[in-house]
Amino acid sequence: MKPERALTLVELLIAGAIVGVVFLGIITVFLAGQKSFTDTSMQILAQHKVNLAIVEGVREVSRTGPKERGIDISATFGALPSDGDIASSGLFADYIDLDESGLGDDDK
8 A cells, every 4th residue: 555645835835826826817807807897887877978968958959949049050960940840850859759758759
């Protein structure tokens, strides 16, 4: 019968160092992924806030009409109907719920 060989202290230290380096790499990848997720989430939130502001602006202009408010939006949105009603022009009908019914133009 052959006696079993025990691990030396040097072998244990080397194995511990290798495990430590592997764990450090895993943690680094995890933290980088978490930072990327957080940055992307913040960017999406900022874009959503800008979209909401644009929608509210378009709703306000469509309620009062650009002519009454002294606003010329033809340079931004192209030619408008002669009555200035952008809600009926179809410019935003596919994207914005102008009548606030909860349905997009495609759902009606």
